[in-house]
Amino acid sequence: MDKNPLAFVKSAEYLSKKFPSLQFQIAGADGGELSRVNLEIKRISNPNIIYIGVKSLQEMDLVL
Numbered sequence: 273m274d275k276n277p278l279a280f281v282k283s284a285e286y287l288s289k290k291f292p293s294l295q296f297q298i299a300g301a302d303g304g305e306l307s308r309v310n311l312e313i314k315r316i317s318n319p320n321i322i323y324i325g326v327k328s329l330q331e332m333d334l335v336l
Contacts, residue, residue, distance in 0.1 A: 274303065275300070281321060288321065293320075297324050
């Protein structure tokens, strides 16, 4: 199953313009797209869109 983190970042960019108080955190394996995801996040330059890395199930409980 393809997670498509880059599409998530682009969706987050769109939604953050309509709802500026929303915060988006991307967690988990990047499917080999980490550099592209980080570049897109940097281009967007929105502090509410971040990649937090790979997390264990226990750590995800804290994030959610």
